[in-house]
Amino acid sequence: MAEMTLIEAVRETLREEMRRDSDIFMMGEDIGPRGGVFLASEGFVEEFGEDRIINTPLAESSIIGIALGAAVNGMRPVAEIQFADFVWPAINQLVGEAARVRYGTDGGKTAPMTVRIPYGGGVRGGLYHSQSVEVIFAHTPGLQVVAPATPYDARGLLRSAIRSNDPTVFLEHKKTYRLVRGDAPDEEYTEPIGKADVKRAGTDVSIITYGLMLHHSLQAAESVAQSDGIETEIVDLRTLRPLDAETILESVSRTGRAMIVQEDTGAVSVSSEVSAIIAQDGFFDLDAPVMRVTPPEIPPMPFSPLQEAEFVPSPERIADAIRRLAEV
Amino acid sequence: MEINVNESTRRITAESGLSWPAGLSRDRLLEAYRTMCLSRALDVRIWTLNRQGKAAIAASAQGHEAAQVATVMATDPTRDRYLIYYRQLTAMLALGTTPTEMLMQFLARDGEMLSAARQFPLHGSHPRVDLFSFSNVVGTQLPQSVGVALADKMKGRDAVTISFFGDGAASQGDCHEAMNFAGIHNVPVVFLCENNRYAISVPLSQQMPVESIASRASAYGIPGVEVDGTDIVASYEAIKEAVDRARSGDGASLVELRVERLLPHTTDDDHTRYRSAEDIEKMLELDPLPITEAMLRRHGILDDATDAEFKEAARRAVDDATDAAEAMPFPPVQDMYRGVLESDSGVKSNG
Numbered sequence: 021m022a023e024m025t026l027i028e029a030v031r032e033t034l035r036e037e038m039r040r041d042s043d044i045f046m047m048g049e050d051i052g053p054r055g056g057v058f059l060a061s062e063g064f065v066e067e068f069g070e071d072r073i074i075n076t077p078l079a080e081s082s083i084i085g086i087a088l089g090a091a092v093n094g095m096r097p098v099a100e101i102q103f104a105d106f107v108w109p110a111i112n113q114l115v116g117e118a119a120r121v122r123y124g125t126d127g128g129k130t131a132p133m134t135v136r137i138p139y140g141g142g143v144r145g146g147l148y149h150s151q152s153v154e155v156i157f158a159h160t161p162g163l164q165v166v167a168p169a170t171p172y173d174a175r176g177l178l179r180s181a182i183r184s185n186d187p188t189v190f191l192e193h194k195k196t197y198r199l200v201r202g203d204a205p206d207e208e209y210t211e212p213i214g215k216a217d218v219k220r221a222g223t224d225v226s227i228i229t230y231g232l233m234l235h236h237s238l239q240a241a242e243s244v245a246q247s248d249g250i251e252t253e254i255v256d257l258r259t260l261r262p263l264d265a266e267t268i269l270e271s272v273s274r275t276g277r278a279m280i281v282q283e284d285t286g287a288v289s290v291s292s293e294v295s296a297i298i299a300q301d302g303f304f305d306l307d308a309p310v311m312r313v314t315p316p317e318i319p320p321m322p323f324s325p326l327q328e329a330e331f332v333p334s335p336e337r338i339a340d341a342i343r344r345l346a347e348v
Numbered sequence: 349m350e351i352n353v354n355e356s357t358r359r360i361t362a363e364s365g366l367s368w369p370a371g372l373s374r375d376r377l378l379e380a381y382r383t384m385c386l387s388r389a390l391d392v393r394i395w396t397l398n399r400q401g402k403a404a405i406a407a408s409a410q411g412h413e414a415a416q417v418a419t420v421m422a423t424d425p426t427r428d429r430y431l432i433y434y435r436q437l438t439a440m441l442a443l444g445t446t447p448t449e450m451l452m453q454f455l456a457r458d459g460e461m462l463s464a465a466r467q468f469p470l471h472g473s474h475p476r477v478d479l480f481s482f483s484n485v486v487g488t489q490l491p492q493s494v495g496v497a498l499a500d501k502m503k504g505r506d507a508v509t510i511s512f513f514g515d516g517a518a519s520q521g522d523c524h525e526a527m528n529f530a531g532i533h534n535v536p537v538v539f540l541c542e543n544n545r546y547a548i549s550v551p552l553s554q555q556m557p558v559e560s561i562a563s564r565a566s567a568y569g570i571p572g573v574e575v576d577g578t579d580i581v582a583s584y585e586a587i588k589e590a591v592d593r594a595r596s597g598d599g600a601s602l603v604e605l606r607v608e609r610l611l612p613h614t615t616d617d618d619h620t621r622y623r624s625a626e627d628i629e630k631m632l633e634l635d636p637l638p639i640t641e642a643m644l645r646r647h648g649i650l651d652d653a654t655d656a657e658f659k660e661a662a663r664r665a666v667d668d669a670t671d672a673a674e675a676m677p678f679p680p681v682q683d684m685y686r687g688v689l690e691s692d693s694g695v696k697s698n699g
């Protein structure tokens with residue numbers, strides 16, 4: 021068991037998978053000698069060579085389109101979109117094409133590809149280095165969407181994504197890269213795609229969350245436990261498509277109170293879907309209305325520090341919300 | 349990089365050619381013409397089935413037949429790969445698919461093997477031929493084809509990828525990105541543009557400020573060649589050169605085949621709304637079937653009896669295929685739920 025940061029977990033897992041399977045190759049902007057802007061592929065071009073670590077032109081649509089073609093023809097590409105904010109030119113190749121390959125050929129062709137996307141804010145990224153882009157993928161049949169928040173989950177889920185025979189969007193929250201440290205075994209374990217994980221047990225309130233907001237929620241839960249004696253259960257979704265309705269509903273049935281915390285804006289989002297799942301299948305377990313803690317409906321997110329801090333749900337704001345929900 | 353023009357690629361034309369380019373023979377040309385006759389008969393039938401309310405939509409290959417049979421002749425279907433779009437009916441037949449298989453797509457019948465009748469005709473993949481086409485979004489196949497070819501290069505496999513596209517797709521950003529990457533990485537792909545001068549209704553002059561799509565090749569460091577796509581021999585020769593180049597490890601090429609689209613864009617289109625009577629009349633003179641027929645007759649390859657036999661055989665094959673396809677049911681509703689992901693045991697219906 022080694023302690024590592026989340027970016028180290030990503031890097032080491034990529035390295036191990038590349039060593040294990042010669043069909044895996046990477047493509048993306050600046051992933052060569054630069055090692056990627058977040059150093060996810062630091063030292064890779066030296067070890068694996070330019071044929072397997074392809075430094076691409078600045079052209080996101082073809083990064084995904086070429087990865088897709090290679091995947092259909094027997095390779096197992098891992099494409100990197102440098103910042104989530106830059107994925108929009110590639111949406112057609114990913115949502116329009118990759119997601120429909122298996123269905124559109126009735127299984128005649130498949131696209132075993134992983135698209136790694138650093139996303140999220142709170143890093144002074146402004147409107148174009150802070151975006152949360154998960155909802156467009158989480159809405160798309162034919163894609164799997166994974167958003168780990170700990171080094172352990174990042175390792176286990178990245179292995180599963182790379183080994184999966186379907187296109188998988190792998191979302192890495194930029195602020196967790198170096199902020200979040202944790203234990204992750206050296207052995208070759210996998211974590212299942214589509215399974216949420218209860219990161220904190222509790223009896224009074226359920227928080228359903230993912231990404232950086234897992235850590236803000238954990239802080240808030242400790243705070244209200246000490247100050248108010250409220251015990252919060254925290255469900256880390258980890259996978260956004262398919263959502264693990266079973267784990268969400270089980271938790272809500274234990275606590276009777278559900279709160280969804282996310283960094284993405286709320287309208288028509290993951291929190292909307294989780295709310296609908298609870299309303300449809302967990303309604304009679306509820307002792308209070310479902311509560312959502314989300315940013316305001318403005319384009320994410322202002323560059324200036326006070327406004328950015330106000331935008332992202334803080335541990336304090338989440339703690340206040342827990343207290344209010346527990347009182348209902 | 350040299351940019352060839354019509355003259356150079358047409359140095360061995362039907363008029364001059366007693367010596368066919370390497371790989372062509374009288375038998376192969378005759379077989380190509382037989383496929384063109386079959387494609388035309390099938391194409392006409394599909395249009396009729398649409399007007400009868402039986403085929404929901406069709407994009408015709410009429411006018412593109414010589415270019416497409418030339419492409420298939422210049423490649424090796426046992427090892428090469430083909431990314432088509434929606435106008436490659438002739439190429440599909442030349443690659444060995446059957447009229448019944450094609451009609452099952454247009455009629456959306458159960459057992460349709462490209463996409464289980466989930467997609468428009470000519471989209472999906474085929475179990476016998478390494479071809480696929482996923483999308484109606486024009487030009488997406490161009491970067492995909494580069495990825496297919498890149499995989500073959502990485503694995504050292506002897507396969508060339510043919511990337512079919514039209515003049516409309518040439519305006520997409522994906523076209524630029526694909527050719528740029530292919531040029532950088534020397535991937536074994538042939539970008540094969542069937543330029544019929546119209547993107548639905550938008551004429552070439554409103555699509556691009558230059559006359560030739562092939563002329564763009566110099567920007568990607570690859571050879572570009574423009575050919576008369578109604579001339580089967582010239583087309584074959586130009587494509588063969590590009591395929592040989594890719595096969596020998598010298599990378600990508602761009603071949604532009606100038607053809608005419610003899611029918612409207614699809615069965616839902618009416619080209620008299622945007623093509624002049626003169627344009628349509630001129631276009632009809634460039635029908636590759638009579639052009640190829642006349643060339644073969646001039647060289648004593650085709651006679652009246654063989655021509656009549658081909659056309660009669662095509663008519664019978666299309667009649668039989670129509671009967672066979674029409675006799676099949678539509679796919680049952682429950683089949684729509686399967687195969688979204690490998691892990692799916694089947695999606696549940698709503699409600």
